[in-house]
Amino acid sequence: MDLVSIVLVGLPMVVSLLLLSLVGLVPAALRPRLAVPMRLVTFVVGVVLFLVTTGMFFGTLGEVDWLGIGFNTYVFEEQYTWIESLGVTWHVGLDALSFPMVWLTAFLLPVTQIATWNEKRGEVYHPLILLMGATLIGVFVSLDLFMFYIFWELTLIPMFFLILKWGGAERRYAAQKFFIYTFTASVVMLLGLVTLYFLQQPTQAGAYAGSFTGRSFDLVNLSEVAMAANTDGVFLGKTMQAVLFVMLMLGFLVKLPAAPFHTWLPDAHVQAPTGGSMLLAGVMLKMGAYGMFRIPVTLFPHALEQFQFALMLFGFVSLVYGAIVCLGQTNLKKMVAYSSVSHMGVILLGIASQQPIGYAAALFMMFAHGIISPMLFAVCGAFKHHYHSMEIGAMRGMAKHSPWIATSMMFGWMASLGLPLLAGFVAEFMLLVAYWATFGWWILGPGLALAITAAYYLWSMQRTIFEGGEATQPPAGMEGKPIPDLDTSEKVAMLILAAATVLFGIFPFIALDMMDAWTQAAFVVLFGGA
Amino acid sequence: MSEQSVPAFSSEFFGYFAAETVLLVGLVLLIVVPNLGKGTFRVPGTQARVPWFFGGERYAFTGRPDVPGYISVFVLLTAFMLLLNDLLNGWDGAATSALVHAHGDTSVRILAATPFSRLMETLFIGALLLVAVASLDRYRSTQPGAVRSVRELYNNRRQADLHILLLTCALGMSTVALAENLFVLFVGLELASFSSYVLVAFNKESKAGSEGGMKYFIVGSASSGVGLYGLSLLYLWAGTLQVDALALAWSNIGQEVLPYVALGLMLVGFGFKVSAAPFHFAAPDAYAGAASPFAGLLATASKAMGMVGLFRILLVVTLPDGTEGSAVWLMLLGILAAVTMTWGNIAALGSTNPKRMLAYSSVAHAGYMLAALTAVGVWNLGEEALSPAAQEASEAVLTALLFHLVVLVAFKMGAFLVLGVLENEGEIRDDRALAGLGRRSPLLAVTMFIFMLSLAGVPPLSGFLSKLLVIMGIVKVAAVDVGTSGASIGFLGMDLHWVWGLALLMVLNSAISVFYYLRIGVVMFFDAPAAGRDHPVPRAVFATVAITACLVGTLLFGIWGDPLIEVCRSAAAALLG
C-alpha cells in the first residue's frame, strides 16, 4: 500500500475536507453539536498518523533501515504522472531528512488537539488542525517541486483561518500579515523554481519530462543532475547558481524566519490561538529550514559556499538580535515568539557552518525545537486561557496557585534555554563545535545569545510565577477569585510534551542517528568527500 | 494542417458553423417568441383582419417573463455543447479547420473555424452562458402565473432585451474569434461592444448604472474610433486587411512609418478591450455601475475578445519568422505590461468597493497577459538561428495565455456572480456588502474565498496554474531559448533576457495582489454583517448553479489542468500555423 500518499497525506486531507464540508452543509443551529464527533474523528486520524509514522520508524511498517538510506534516495517512494505536459508528478517519498519532520508533525497533531481539547467552535477547529497537519506533511514528503510548492502555499490557508477565527484582538491584522509576508517571499521562490526548471537541459529531464515543456519538476532527478554537474563543475554556472540560490533562500529565510524578515512571526504568534501557535512554531517554521536542506543546499553547494558568510550573518543576527529583543518584550507570547526567531538562527548557523556536525546540529535543532516550542506556546496559551493575560509583570507568585502551569512553564523555559539532558542541548553544543571550527571568534555572539536567553527566560519566570510575598498578585480581573490551574487535557498535553523533551534529551540518538546518516551521505556528495 | 474550404451560406457552411447558426436562430426566436399574441394584420385596403399571431395581447405561455431566459440559456447551452464537441473531437476527422471564403476565390479568407477560434468561441459562449443562467434569478421580476399587467409586459420585454443582447454579444464575439480579416474582426468586435455598452447601462433606473454605461460607451467609442482609424491606415498602407496578406506585407516591410503608426492606433482599440493602462479608466466605473454578471462578462469574455485582436495583429501579422522589423512593439508592450500590472494592483490595493477592486485586478491581469505577449517577441531578434525555438516559445506563451483566459472565466466570473447574488439585496458600494458572509452563508463565503485565492494565484487553484504557466512562458523565453542561443543579452549580470524582469515584476505584483484579495476573505470571515444584510443570503438557485460551475472549473483546472493545457496548446499551434 502506498502509505505516504494514501495514509499520511490523503487520509487527513480527505477526512478534514469532508468534515469541513459537512459542517458547512448542516444548518447553523446544529453545528455546535458536531464539535464532539468532529474532535473524535480528527483525533483518531491524528493518532493513526502518529502510529503509522512510529511504525515506520521502528521498521514494522516498510522495514526501513533509516540509517542506510543515503542521500537523494528515498523510501516509500511513489511517483505518478500528474500534469503530463509540464512534467509534474505526484512524487512522494521519505528519507532521513524528511522523516523526522513528518514524525514530528504526526506527533504534534494529536498533542495539539489534546492541549486545546475544548477550543470553541471545535467542529471547525479540529478539522482545520488536521488539515494543517496534512498540508505540513505534504510539504515534507513532496519530491516534486511543483507539488512541494503547492503544499507549501496550502499550509497558509488553514493557518490563516486559525488565526483569523480563533486569534486574539489583533487577529485580523496578524492573519493578513502572516499570509502576505510569507506569500510574497514564496512567489519569489516560485520564480526561482521556474527559472531553475527551465535551465535544466531537456536531455537530462528524466523519464517524467513534460510532453510540452520537455523539462521535469522532479526533484530527485534534478538533484541527481545537479550533483553530477557539481562534482566537476558548477551546475548552471556560478552566476545563475547564485541568483537562484538567493531567490530560493529568500522564500525559506522568510519562512524560517531570519531577521530582518521575522516581524510577521511575533504578530502571528501573539494573535494565533494556542493550537495554531503550537503547530506554527513546532512545524511550520521548520519548513523553511527543511526547504533549505532539500533544495538550495542540495542543488547549489557552490553558491552555498559563496554565500556562507552572508548566511552566517543572517543566522548570527537572528540569534543575537532575536535574543536581545526577547529581553525587551513584556508580552509572554511575544517573547516566546522572538525566542523562536533566535532558535531558528541556530539552524541557519548550522547550515552556514558547512560542517557535518553543524548540519546534524541544525537538523536536530529543527526536531528539538519542534518539541519544545509547542510546549512553550501551550504554556502561553494556558496563561491566556486561565489568567486572561500574558503580560509579564501583570501577575506575581502564580506558582502558588497554579503549580501545574508554573511547573510546565519552568520545564519548557529550561528546555528552551538549552539545559543538558533536555532536547535542545545536544543541538546547541554540536552547533557551537561546528561554529567555532568555521567562524572562530564570531562564536562570542552565540555565546552572548545563550546568556541572554537565560536572562529573559529567568526574568519572565521571576516576574510571573515567582515573587509576590504573602500577597501574590493575581492577574487583573481575577482578584479574589480562585485562580485556576491547568485542565486535565492541558495537563496531559504538557506531560506528553515534557516526556518527549526528556526522552529526546536523554536519548537524542533516537532521532539524531538518522540525521547523522543523512548528513554523512549528503556531505560525501555535496562537498566532494571522495 | 488540413483545411476544409466552404463557401459562405452553403449547406456545408451550416454544418461547420452549427453553433453560430443556433445562436442566430435563437436570436430570431427571442425576438419572435415573447411577441406571439393575438395580434391581427389588416389586409391593406380592406377591413379584413387576418390573425398573424404577432403583437396584440400576448399568449400566456410564451409571454411569461422567464421564457426569454430559458430560450437564451437553451440556445447558449446548445451552442456551447456544439462548440465543445467541435473543440474536443474535430469536425470530420480529416479537416482540422474550416475556412469560409469569398465565392469563387478561396484566397479571400473571411472566417476560419480553427481549434483556436473554437476554443475562444467556447470561452465566449461559456461565459455568456454563465451570465445567462445567473440572470435567470437576477431579472425574474414577477412570479410565473401571476396576473400580468402592462408593467409586467414591459418587464417581459426587458427580459427579452437582455437575452437578445447576450446573444448578439455571442454572435459578435464568435465573429471576432473566427475572423480572418481584420475588418471582419472589427465588425464583430463592434457588435459585441455595442451589446456590452447596453448591458452595462442596463441598470438604467439607477444613477450609477446609467453613468457607468455612459462612460463605458464614451471611452469605448473613442478607442474603437481610434482603432478603426488605425485599421484604415493599415489598409492604406497594405491595400488589404486580410490577415495572411498583411503578414506577408509586414515581412517585406521597409523603412516606413505608416504601418507602425497604424499598429499603434490599433493597439489602442484592443487595449481598451483588455483594459490595459492607460485605456482602462472607464473599466472600474463601468464595473461598478453594471450589474455584477455583466461586469464579469466585461472582465472575462470581453477581455478575451480584445486579446484575440491582439493575438491577430501582434502574433500573426507582425511576427513572421525572424525577419527584420518584426516585433518592434517588444519594448513598447513591455512597458505597457509593466505599467498596467503595477497600476492595476496598486489601485486595487486601496479600493474598498469589491467591484472596483475586481476591475483593477482585471487591469492587473491584463498586465500579466501583456507581459507574456512581450515575451513572445523576444526571440525575434532577426536571427535565423532562433527560428525553431521561436515557434516553440510563442506556442508556450500563447498556450499559457489561452489557459489563463479560459480559467479566468471560471474564477473571475465566479467572483462576480457571487457579488451578483449579494446584489439582489441592494447595490454593492463597498466591502461591507460582503461582511459576515462567512456566518451568513459559509459555503458561499468559502467559494468566494476560493475565487479570491485563485485570483491571487494560490495553489492548487487554477489561478495558480495559469499564472505559473504565464511565468513559465516568460521564463522559458528568457532563460533558455535566448540564454543558450549565444545571443548576447543579459539582465543584471545574468544570462537572462530582460523580459525575465517582467516575470519578477509579475510575481511581486501577485504578492501585492494577495493583500486585497485576502482582505475580501477577512471581511467575509471576520467582520460582522452590515445592517440590512444580517439575514441569511436570499436563495438564488440558478446563480448557485452557475457559481458551482465556476467553482468546479476553478478547482478542476487547478488540480488537473493537463487536458485544458493540451487543448490550449493545439489552439495555439493552430493560430500560429
Next chain:
Amino acid sequence: MIDPLYVSGLSAMLFVMGLWGAFTRKNAIIVLMCFELMLNAANLQFAAAAVHHGDVTGWIYTVFAIAIAAAEVAIGLAILLSMYNQHATISLDEVELLKH
C-alpha cells in the same frame, strides 16, 4: 482626380479634430459628433485607400463603417437619454458619481 493622399491628409485632420474634441468638449452630444468625425475620418481613409489601391473592398469597408457609426450613435443617444433621466444633465463633467 485628386491624389488619394490628399484625402488621407484630410482624414488625418478630421481624426485629430475628432479626438481633440472628444476630450475637450463637455456636451455629450458634441462628443458624439466628435466620434462621428473620427469614424468618418476612417471612412474617408478607406475610400481614399480603395482608390489608391484600386481595390473594391475598401468601399465595402466604408459602407460597413457607416452602418457601424449609425448603430453607435443610436446606442449612444439611448444611453445618453437614460443618463439624462437619472442625472438631468448631458454635461460629461457633471456626471462624476463613480470615481477613484
Next chain:
Amino acid sequence: MSAETVSGTGLEVPSFALLIILLPMLAFPVILLLGRLFNGKDWWRGALKEGGLIALPVMAASLIASLAVIRRFIGETSASATSTVMHWVNFAWQDAATGEIQLFSMDFGFYVDHTTVMLLFVASFLCLLINIFSIGYMNTDPVNDNRNHRFYAEFVLFCSGMLGMVLSDSFLWLFIFWELMGLCSYLLIGFYYERPSAAYAAKKAFLTTRVGDVFLVIGLAMLWNLFQPHAVGGDALAYSVVFDGANLQAIADAGKSGALQLALGFMFIGAVGKSAQFPLHVWLPDAMEGPTPVSALIHAATMVNAGLYLVARMFPIFGAEAMHGAFTDLAFLIALVGGITACMAALIAFVQMDLKKVLAYSTMSQLAYIFTGLGAALWLANSLDWHHDDAAHTIVVVAFGAALFHLFNHAMAKGMLFMASGSVIHEMHHAHHDVHHHHDHDEHHDGHHEEDHFDAQSMANMGGLASKLPITATAMLVGSASIIGLPLIGGFWSKEGIIANTWRVALEDPRFFLPAILVLVTAGMTGFYMSRMWFMTFAGKPKTEVAAHVHEQTPWIPIPLLVLIPMSLSAIVFASLEATHYLGDTGSHLGEMGLLDGFLYEMEHAFANHDPFFLVLTYIAIGLSLVVGPMAAMALYGGQLADGEEAKPWLKPFVSLSARVNKRHRFDNTALAEGSLATALQERLYFDAWYDAACEKIVAGFSNLAAVFDRRVVDGAIKGIESGSQSTSRQVRSLTTGSARDYIMMAALGTLLIALVLWGVA
C-alpha cells in the same frame, strides 16, 4: 602521576557505579509525583517525612555504592579507569579534503582516579548527611508545610548531578551534569519562590553562573576542535583523549598550544562562575535565600566544588611535557583570581551580621584559596621538569594535592558549619515561636514569619548560645578552627601547603607575589572573621530574649554534626596517610609511608621545614591566623556567658579566653565601623550594585531599545511599505477622476505616446 599513564588501564568501573547517579535521578520524579499526589496526608508527613525518608535510603545506597567504587579504586596506583556506559551521540562522516573517516561521539562513561575518589566520597557522604539534617530542619519548619517533597526531589536531583559530574569521563558530560546542578541550585535557592528576594537570588545565581557557563561551553567547543583530529573514538572531550600525551604533543607540534591555553582559559571562566570567584562571585551570598540545607549543599558538598574540580581536571594538560611552559599565564590568572577573591571575600565577611552570609563569604574565600593553590600547582606542573626530576615531582604533586586536600577539608568543615548554623537558626526560630506564640501554637502558619520581622539569622540577635546548643557550638568551633587552620586539625594541613606553594612559585615568577601576599594576609583575616562569628554567636550574653530561650530540641539535626566533628578533627589522620601525595599523584598509594612515618613526615614538613624560608612562612601564617585574627575578634566580640549558664568543658576555655581578651584589650572600632570602607564592605564593595545597574541600564535598556527598534524600524519598514502602498494607491486611484473626458484624454495621451514610440522605432 604522569600524563602518559593516564589513558586507561583496562580497569573497568563496576557497572553498579551507575546506580550512584541513577538512583537519585530516578528518585526525583518519584518523590515529586508522590508528593504531588499525597501531599498533606498524615502518613506522607509522618512516616515518609514528605519524601525525606525516600531520599534518605536512596542517598545511603548511593553512598554505599560510592564506597564500593572507592574501595576498589582507592588502592589503585597505576592510573585512572574509564569505562563507557552509554553510547550517546555517535556520528561519522568522510572528510571532504582527505577522505578520511571522521568520528564524532558524545558517549557517556566513568572515569575514576584519585581526585574522583576523594570527591565522590565528599559528595555522597555529605549529601547523605545533609539529607539527614534536612529531615530535621525542613520538616519541622512550618514555612515548608506541604512543599518539602519539592525540596527532596530537587535535592536528590542535585546530588545526582554532582555525583554524575564527578564520575563522568569527559568534559562534555562534566558540563552536562554541571548544568543539571545549575538548574537544581536555581530551584533550591528559589525554594521560597514567593519571597521576592529568593526569586531574585535564584535568578541571579543562575544567570551569573550562566555567564560563566557560556564561556565554558565555548571553551569546550574550542577544545573539541583542537582534539577532534586526534580523538580516536571521536569523543574529543573525553579525558582519555584530552589527557593523552601523544595528542597533546601533536597539538603542541601543530603550534596550537596557545589556542589550547585559550580554550582552557575560557573553561576557567566557567569555573569562576560556578565557584563564585571574582568577578562572578555576586550570586553566592544571595544564594543564602535558600533553606539552610541548600546552603550546605551548594557551598560545601557540591556545586561550588564543581569549578574547582574542573580546574583540577586540567592538571594533566598543564602537566604534560608537550605543553612545558606554555600555560604559565593561565596558571597565574587562576592564582590571581583566587588571591583577589580570597582577600575580598574575607574583607566583606568582616562586617556581615547574617550568620549564613559570613559563612558564604568564608566559602568564597576558602574556594579562592584552593584556586590559588591550584594556580600555583598548575604553574609548577607546567614549568618544572617534573616527569624526570624526582624532587620537582614531589613539589608538583604536593602542591596539587594540597589544593585538593583543602577542598576536602573545606567541604567537610563547611558542611558542618552550615549545618551547625542551620541548627542555630532553626532553634532560634523555634525559640522565637515559643516566646511569641506560646499559647496559640497550633495556629501558626506561613504568615507569622513575615509579619514579625524577627531575623533569626542575624548574629545581632544571638549571643551566649554556647551553653544552650552544646553540640552545635562544638561543631561550629571545630569547623571554624578547621577553616582558620588551627594546627593539626582540618584545614591547617592543606592551607599551609597552599600558602607555601604560592610563595614557592612567587620566588620563581614574581607575578605570583600578588596572590601570595593576598593569601597570606587572608589567613589572618580568616582568623578574625571566623572567630568573630563564633564569639558573636556563642560567647557573651544573649542579646535578645529569643536567644535566651534557645535549646537543642530538634531530632535528626545533631546527627550529621556529630559525624562531621570527628571528620574534621581527624584530618591529621588523612594528612598522615599522605593525602596530599595521594591526591596529587595517581602513582602513589594512600599511606604509602605508613601512618607513623607519614605523621612524622608531615609534622616535620609543617613545623620544622628544612627550608628556612618556608619555616618562617609557616609561622607567620600560623601567627596571623591563630593569633592576630582571633585575638582581634575576641577583643571586639568576646564575653562571658550569662550568669548561671555553663558551657561544656571543652568550650569553656574559649569562652573565658575571649572574655578575658575582651576585658583587657577591648578597643573602640566605631570609627572604623562607620568609615567608608565599612560601608563599602556592607555594600559588598558595590559589585552587586554595579552589576544590577549594568543589567538595568545597559542590558535592559539596550534590549528595550532593541524591542522598540524592532517594532518601529524593522516592523515599521513593513508597515511603512503597507501604508505607503495604500497612499500610493490613493494617489493612483485619484487619477480616475470620474470624468469621462479625462478618461478619453488619458487614452489619447496613451495613443500619442504609443504612436510616437512606434514612430521612433520605425
